[in-house]
Amino acid sequence: EPEVTQTPSHQVTQMGQEVILRCVPISNHLYFYWYRQILGQKVEFLVSFYNNEISEKSEIFDDQFSVERPDGSNFTLKIRSTKLEDSAMYFCASSEEMNTEAFFGQGTRLTVV
């Protein structure tokens, strides 16, 4: 069964460093998303991406964040200068079309020290 895959599963980084979280969405899906979940809190939307551009972003998604689809399969989230409060589980998701079922990856646990 097709699935969304994320790498790495866990990343530890020093405050101020740049990190890139990687996702491979399901191959025929057109819409891609990043969500995050701070420990003990609910899942929050970060950004959605369609047709090689951002279609919607949240207030959380400020200038330190960027997304890219560098080739036909990968979808990445870059955090330029990590802060302690960026520590969270980051989920990638994809859907075939707008407002269809979203499929989630297993998440990347980011720990900023």
Next chain:
Amino acid sequence: KNEVEQSPQNLTAQEGEFITINCSYSVGISALHWLQQHPGGGIVSLFMLSSGKKKHGRLIATINIQEKHSSLHITASHPRDSAVYICAVISRYGNKLVFGAGTILRVKS
């Protein structure tokens, strides 16, 4: 006010019991997801529905659009059903999911 409210926050049941988790939302939606999150953190989609009722194995999800309410039922609960169950809605005017806080379910044998 949260756009998506779930109840209860925590639920402990005995194996075999019938379980209901409720979700209310305040915005116009195009669809609603029920998701499951296990202790490892991964999220699995259980249902997406925009009207009526869906059934998959021992899981049943219903939605009442007029009342802005959905329920997830688990029949003949089992300890392996222990997880966090999350309701999330897709706003009518966007494509993102807005999540509830989740219901922590523990089924004891």
